[in-house]
Amino acid sequence: MSDVLTALVRDVYLLRSRVADLEAAPAPREPTYQRVLHLVSHDFGVPVALLTSVSRRADIALARHVAFHVAHRALGYSMPRIGRLADRDHSSVCHGIHRIEAMCAEDRDFAARVAAVIHQIEHERSRA
Numbered sequence: 001m002s003d004v005l006t007a008l009v010r011d012v013y014l015l016r017s018r019v020a021d022l023e024a025a026p027a028p029r030e031p032t033y034q035r036v037l038h039l040v041s042h043d044f045g046v047p048v049a050l051l052t053s054v055s056r057r058a059d060i061a062l063a064r065h066v067a068f069h070v071a072h073r074a075l076g077y078s079m080p081r082i083g084r085l086a087d088r089d090h091s092s093v094c095h096g097i098h099r100i101e102a103m104c105a106e107d108r109d110f111a112a113r114v115a116a117v118i119h120q121i122e123h124e125r126s127r128a
Contacts, residue, residue, distance in 0.1 A: 030128040031121050033071050033085045039117050040067045052086070065096030066114055072097050074121035 041048045044063040051064050068086065071077045072093075079097070083090040104111035 031075065031124045033067075033075070033077065033082070035124070036067050036070045036075065036117070036121060039120055040070065043113060043117055061096075065100050066117065068093045068096040069100040069114065070117050070121060074118045074125070 037048050037051050040046070040063050041051055044059075044066065046060055046063040050060050051067060053060070055061075064086070068082050071082050071085075072079065077085075079093045080090040082088075082093045086093065100114060104114055
């Protein structure tokens with residue numbers, strides 16, 4: 001009987017400890033532009049360091065423009081705010097967003113890739 005009681009006490013202790021850990025866990029945070037960069041980086045195969053670089057290479061610029069578009073649509077960021085975060089002129093951000101909108105209208109597969117990133121950010125926002 002003593003072994004059963006010892007096991008029961010240990011289980012109660014472990015459960016209390018786990019509940020305390022869960023209560024102390026930080027609440028999920030609202031996604032940020034940095035999170036958008038990481039998701040776009042992963043989906044488009046362009047490192048975050050290149051997304052934030054001054055490179056004008058086509059594949060890098062395309063992924064960067066997707067990040068602008070996602071931040072604008074999913075996070076509701078204004079173009080000037082995205083420009084400040086991306087160290088770009090708001091007119092460059094505007095151009096990038098319009099470019100992605102045009103590409104999405106022409107290419108369903110590309111539109112689906114962009115929509116998947118937007119959906120991921122919106123899902124994370126709903127959990128925050």
